Structure formats: structure tokens, C-alpha cells
Amino acid sequence: MDIISQLQEQVNSIAALAFNTFGTLQRDAPPVRLSPNYPEPPPNPTEDSANFAEQPKLMSAALVKAAKQFDALVAALPPSEGGEEAQLRRIAELQAENDAVGQELQKQLEAAEKELKQVQELFSQAADNCLNLKKPD
Amino acid sequence: MATATYPPPPPYYRLYKDYLENPKSAPEPPPPIEGTYICFGGSYTTDDVLPSLEDQGVRQLYPKGPNIDFKKELRSLNRELQLHILELADVLIERPSQYARRVEEMSLIFKNLHHLLNSLRPHQARATLIHILELQIQRRKEALEDIKRRREEAQRLLKESLATLDGQ
Numbered sequence: 686m687d688i689i690s691q692l693q694e695q696v697n698s699i700a701a702l703a704f705n706t707f708g709t710l711q712r713d714a715p716p717v718r719l720s721p722n723y724p725e726p727p728p729n730p731t732e733d734s735a736n737f738a739e740q741p742k743l744m745s746a747a748l749v750k751a752a753k754q755f756d757a758l759v760a761a762l763p764p765s766e767g768g769e770e771a772q773l774r775r776i777a778e779l780q781a782e783n784d785a786v787g788q789e790l791q792k793q794l795e796a797a798e799k800e801l802k803q804v805q806e807l808f809s810q811a812a813d814n815c816l817n818l819k820k821p822d
Numbered sequence: 823m824a825t826a827t828y829p830p831p832p833p834y835y836r837l838y839k840d841y842l843e844n845p846k847s848a849p850e851p852p853p854p855i856e857g858t859y860i861c862f863g864g865s866y867t868t869d870d871v872l873p874s875l876e877d878q879g880v881r882q883l884y885p886k887g888p889n890i891d892f893k894k895e896l897r898s899l900n901r902e903l904q905l906h907i908l909e910l911a912d913v914l915i916e917r918p919s920q921y922a923r924r925v926e927e928m929s930l931i932f933k934n935l936h937h938l939l940n941s942l943r944p945h946q947a948r949a950t951l952i953h954i955l956e957l958q959i960q961r962r963k964e965a966l967e968d969i970k971r972r973r974e975e976a977q978r979l980l981k982e983s984l985a986t987l988d989g990q
Contacts, residue, residue, distance in 0.1 A: 689946060696939070707914065786959055787962060790965060793970060800976065
């Protein structure tokens with residue numbers, strides 16, 4: 686995939702990771718005691734707290750890795766020499782050179798085809814002479 | 823359920839009755855459309871250009887100007903994005919009801935990022951064109967050299983064979 690498409694994919698994946706992180710943490714967070722007036726929240730099954738402690742770490746590590754990947758891709762962009770006008774000028778130069786080389790090629794091709802026809806003509810004459818000079822047995 | 827028959831074909835076919843004998847007796851095809859046109863109630867334009875962010879009602883975060891340093895702007899937008907993610911995390915802890923503003927700012931940054939990447943595409947197209955032209959020039963030059971070499975080879979062979987026949 687070309688570099689710009691990779692960058693676009695990376696942006697989308699950063700967005701997905703960020704919002705998935707918040708969504709998952711919000712959904713799975715164990716209840717927390719807000720004020721001393723209310724009693725302790727009932728203890729929840731242990732399955733939550735075992736995996737839950739590393740989830741923020743894992744997800745934020747993935748997010749940071751994706752951001753670093755994005756920076757690496759940005760660094761891998763080819764240097765943008767000049768601007769639009771410089772590119773257009775280069776295109777015009779290359780077109781002119783292409784035309785010149787094309788015409789040269791055409792000339793050489795025509796000369797080569799002419800020579801080919803001459804050689805073929807001479808060859809057929811020589812072959813005819815050979816056939817005429819060869820005495821039938 | 824009511825069914826309707828299809829509309830009849832347009833009556834223009836009669837104009838082409840003598841097309842086989844005289845191709846000029848029939849009307850010319852319509853010229854290509856330029857500018858804006860309306861198709862099935864929607865208006866389209868033949869001038870394909872990326873609409874600027876202001877046209878879509880989105881604030882532009884990176885500086886405008888003739889030549890933008892894409893790498894720098896992309897990196898700074900990335901950092902802004904990370905900062906906003908952290909801000910969102912803080913807001914969710916302390917004042918959870920105010921998430922909307924932060925989420926809106928994050929989506930603004932994403933829109934700017936995508937617009938910046940999209941505006942890189944014409945640049946990429948021109949660079950691809952330059953690359954293709956260079957390759958073509960190189961191939962043509964190689965073909966030119968090849969033809970020259972073969973012609974000289976053929977001349978040499980003919981001279982040799984002439985010398986051989988003369989010496990005979």
C-alpha cells in the first residue's frame with residue numbers, strides 16, 4: 686500500500702484504539718465509593734479485578750505504539766521538493782525531452798526499416814541469381 | 823400493486839435512418855459538458871477539486887499558505903491529538919458530563935488530519951507522473967541505442983560478406 690494510504694489507515698486505527706480504550710474502561714470499571722455518606726459498594730466477582738488491572742496499561746501501550754507508528758510513517762514520507770510549480774515545470778521539461786527522444790527514435794527506426802527493405806531486396810535478387818545459375822541435374 | 827410500462831425509447835432514432843449511406847445526414851453527438859451539470863436532481867461539477875475545510879464548515883487547525891510543510895504539520899497534529907486524548911481521560915475522571923466538548927475537539931483534529939492527507943494526493947499524482955515520464959525516457963533511450971547498435975552490426979556484416987565474396 687502506498688505511504689499516504691498507510692498514513693490514513695494509521696489515523697483511523699488511532700481513532701479506533703482511543704475510543705475503544707475509553708469505551709471498554711468505562712463499561713468494565715468496578716464501582717467506586719464516591720462519598721463517605723453512602724455505604725461501601727458490594728464487592729464484585731474477582732474475575733473483573735484480575736484482568737482489569739492490566740487493561741488500562743495494555744490499551745494505553747497499544748495507543749502509544751500506534752501514535753509512534755504514525756510518526757515513523759510521517760518520517761518515511763518522501764521529501765517534498767519544491768511546490769506545485771516546480772513539479773509542473775519538471776513535467777514540462779520531461780515532456781519536451783520525451784518528445785525529442787521520441788522523434789530521434791522514430792528517425793532511427795525509419796532508417797533501419799529502409800535498410801532492412803534494401804537488404805531483403807538484395808537478398809532475394811542474390812537468391813534468384815543462385816537459382817538461375819545452378820544447373821539442374 | 824400497480825405496474826407501469828416502461829417509457830418508450832426517445833423518438834430520435836428516426837433521424838438516423840440513412841446513416842449507413844450518408845453518415846453526415848444524422849446529427850452530431852452532443853459535445854462533452856463542462857462546468858456544472860444536474861443529474862437526477864443532484865448537481866455535479868466536472869472540475870474535481872478537494873473542497874477546502876471551510877467549505878465543509880470545519881475549522882482549519884494548520885496554517886494556510888502556498889507551501890505547507892506536511893511532515894511538521896502532521897507531527898504537530900499528532901501531538902495535539904495525544905494531548906486531547908489525555909484531556910478526555912481527565913475529564914471523564916473529574917467531570918464526566920463535559921465529555922462532549924472534548925470529543926468534538928478530537929473529531930476536529932481527525933478531520934484536519936484526513937484533510938491534510940487528502941491534499942497530499944495531487945502532489946503524489948504529479949510525482950508519479952514525473953517518475954513515469956523519467957522511466958519512459960530511459961526506455962526510449964535504451965531502445966535508441968539498441969537500434970543504433972544493430973544497424974552498425976548489420977552494416978559490418980554486409981561489409982564482411984562483401985569482402986568475403988570479393989576475395990572469392
